[in-house]
Amino acid sequence: MVLGGISLYGQENVNRKIEALMGKMTLEEKIGQLTLFTSGWDQTGPTLHDGYKEDVKSGRCGNLFNAHTAAYNRELQRIAIEETRLGIPLLFGYDVIHGYKTIFPIPLAEACSWDMALAEKSAHLAAKEAAAGGLHWTFNPMVDIARDPRWGRIAEGTGEDTWLGSQIAVAKVKGYQGNDLSDPTTLLACVKHFAAYGAPQAGRDYHTVDMSERVLREVYLPPYKAAIDAGVGTVMTSFNELDGVPATGNDFLMEQILRKEWGFEGFVVTDYTSINEMVPHGFSKDEKQAGEQALNAGVDMDMQGAVYQSHLAQLVKENKVKITDIDQAVFRILKMKYALGLFDDPYRYSNEEREKNTLFSKEMMDHAREAGRKSIVLLKNESIEGRPLLPLAKSIQKIALIGPLADNQEDLLGTWHAAGDASKVVTLKQALTDALPNATITYSQGCSTETDNRDGFGPAMDAAKAADVVIMAIGENYRQSGEAASRSELGLPGAQQALLEAIYQTGKPVIVVLMAGRPLTISWMHDHVPAIVNTWHLGTMAGPAIADVLTGAYNPSGKLVITFPRNVGQIPIYYNMKNTGRPFDAKNKYTSKYLDVDNTPLYPFGYGLSYTRFKYSNLKLSKSTIGFNEDLKVTITISNDGEYTGEETAQLYIRDLVGSVTRPVKELKAFQKVVLQPGESKTISFYLRSDDLRFYTRSMEYKAEAGDFKVFVGGDSADVLEADFELK
Helix, strand or coil: CEECCEECCCCHHHHHHHHHHHHHCCHHHHHHHCEEEECCCCCCCCCCCCCHHHHHHHCCCCEEECCCCHHHHHHHHHHHHHCCCCCCCCEEEECCCCECCCECCCHHHHHCCCCHHHHHHHHHHHHHHHHHCCCCEECCCECCCCCCCCCHHHHHCCCCCHHHHHHHHHHHHHHHHCCCCCCCCCCECEEEEECCCCCCHHHCCCCCECCCHHHHHHHHCHHHHHHHHCCCCEEEECCCEECCEEHHHCHHHHHHHHHHHCCCCCEEECCCCCCCCHHHHCCCCCHHHHHHHHHHHCCCEEECCCHHHHHHHHHHHCCCCCHHHHHHHHHHHHHHHHHCCCCCCCCCCCCHHHHHHHCCCHHHHHHHHHHHHHHCEEEEECEECCEECCCCCCCCCEEEEECCCCCCCHHHHCCCCCCCCHHHCCCHHHHHHHHCCCCEEEEECCCCCCCCCCCCHHHHHHHHHCCCEEEEEEECCHHHCCCCCCCCCCCCCCCHHHHHHHHHCCCCCEEEEEECCCCCCCHHHHHHCCEEEECCCCCCCHHHHHHHHHHCCCCCCCCCCCCECCCHHHCCCCCCCECCCCCCCCCCCCCCCCCCCCCCCCECCCCCECCCCEEEEEEEECCCEECCCCCEEEEEEEEECCCCCEEEEEEEEEEECCCCCCCECCEEEEEEEEEECCCCEEEEEEEECHHHHCEECCCCCEECCCEEEEEEEECCCCCEEEEEEEEC
């Protein structure tokens, strides 16, 4: 593993410098390097520790988070360098999740672009801007596979699919860390939350996670492993327990899998106070024991809990913690500080001129717009009077723009919007006004996203009645998804559903611009509204990105990375579930189904419409049987039968029909993005090998088994062509 040109256990010159420095450190100073406190700038939870400056001066705190801006961090770094005994530089971390000041689409949205180059560039630009603000380290990417949209942090990940999530994990790590961590436009990345945080029971944040080792290894672990293989420098523990053991004290995760099996050489940091929280979990009798369990499990750095600071020295005296384990943790952390170049120049990230030139630059704003429009998923687009409602007809003169998110800046930033400046956000109202100078746009808020107050219904209905078309900007505000924002019902919050139904009753054509951090249950909307544009929360340039799609300046190309359920009762529902011994049969009651709703989702994984029409044909396999060392070539022809140039994401899935353990009905294994002109056709090729068919067998070996397979190719996981082959 190489970071910043330094192999973590190579470069003997660096190793000797670290060892010499550690030889001068007291135990308390070593523990200080294992301690991470918030600066007090802002918080991600209840602050447990004050007086951080004194802790820095005394060497009892070697790392800070929530401290940012070049000048502020320079002064803190000066204290560490000039006013401490050993002058060890501070490491500054921050939750740069989808941008620092300029905010890009939430991760769930950007994943819908299925564009790895875009994902990497977003991470690179976020790093460039954050590093200009004095930061060294981001607590991202979050690679938790999530299949329950009740869980609010689904907004922060990349959806339900393991394979696609692994590709995005690699892109994000490369984007943040670049090729050389000492480059002051990069950030040290942190893959989180290790492990399986995205599978809490009942979709309730911080709740128990319980699954078999097979499911853990096959579904949830691969994206973390992909990030490790890509060279990620740090790993964050998760809040949940797994197999009865909280992750922060789980040596099976940290030592067996992460260190021994995967060879991870960076350092492990806890999530916010998660060592302390092993006490209410019922795994530790007190915080002292929690600290012992965490350090012995392989956790290097304590975020905010002050447990290591308070108890490690005594635990060493009691021979419950080995000084060699503390030394190893200190070495890992100091190695990262060397890789970042902080020992060469501790102020390299505190350049106010670079900060001024980077924040909200044209490069940032242009990318925010491009990422935004590529993240939008067109869910429905019916014809009105002989033409699809979208893109907006050039003849439209009067538009009613209605909804609590239509002229809203802060909520468009979405959850975890770091130091995003709401005043810089271009709203949908402003963007449409700029894009359609010849149309009259009448705006009415109608209602809020939180209360049932309907006082604004009257003006909204008046605006709708006087318009040619109604655009409704509705959904969730930024606080209604994200951490600690689980929901038991996933309909439109507040009075928005009632507002939508009232506007629908006017008889005017309605376009819904749906903004949210998760899939919502929108069956009524799907049944009644002719056009639905799912925009998620797109960040600083949300308005222009949405306006580009509504006006046809950009043809939507996004594809869902998370299934939309018909109602909450279907959850969890995802495309690669397994069959049963009694698969669905409409004519037989005693098969696996509901009495009151279909088994199928409202919108499947991979789904997304375009303003043009794509047709798939002529699926061919190069052979009907392949050996374990042979390629299978899969070809298919895609045609653009519509009137617009469009980009299609062709998806390839497989099914292993019979295994030593049961297999999913479909598994994504590849995709290709294809741009086609009207009337154009292209034949594209995919290649499968036995490695693509591996899984954890009954004996827990990770390998492919001989047998019969199906291959599927199409524009989403449900609408596919299929063919058969055998592996032997």
